[in-house]
Amino acid sequence: MRSFTLVAFVVVASMMSSVMAAPEELEKRSCRSDCTAARERAIDSCRKYSRPPSCYQAAKNNYNLCIRDC
Numbered sequence: 001m002r003s004f005t006l007v008a009f010v011v012v013a014s015m016m017s018s019v020m021a022a023p024e025e026l027e028k029r030s031c032r033s034d035c036t037a038a039r040e041r042a043i044d045s046c047r048k049y050s051r052p053p054s055c056y057q058a059a060k061n062n063y064n065l066c067i068r069d070c
Helices: 002-019 023-048 053-069
Strands: none
C-alpha cells in the first residue's frame, strides 16, 4: 500500500508541476511547439513538391535556429 501511495504522490506532483509551470516555461513550450509545427509544414511542403534533400536540410536548420531563439 505504501508503494502505491508513493507512486500516486509522484504522479500527482509531476502533474502539478506541469500545471503550475512558470509563465516563462509556458512561453518556451509554446515557442518550441510553434517551431515544431513550422518544421512539419516545411517538411510536408518538401514532400508535396518532391524537393531535393537540401529542402529537408533547410527545414532542419530553420528548426534548430527557431529552437535556439526560444
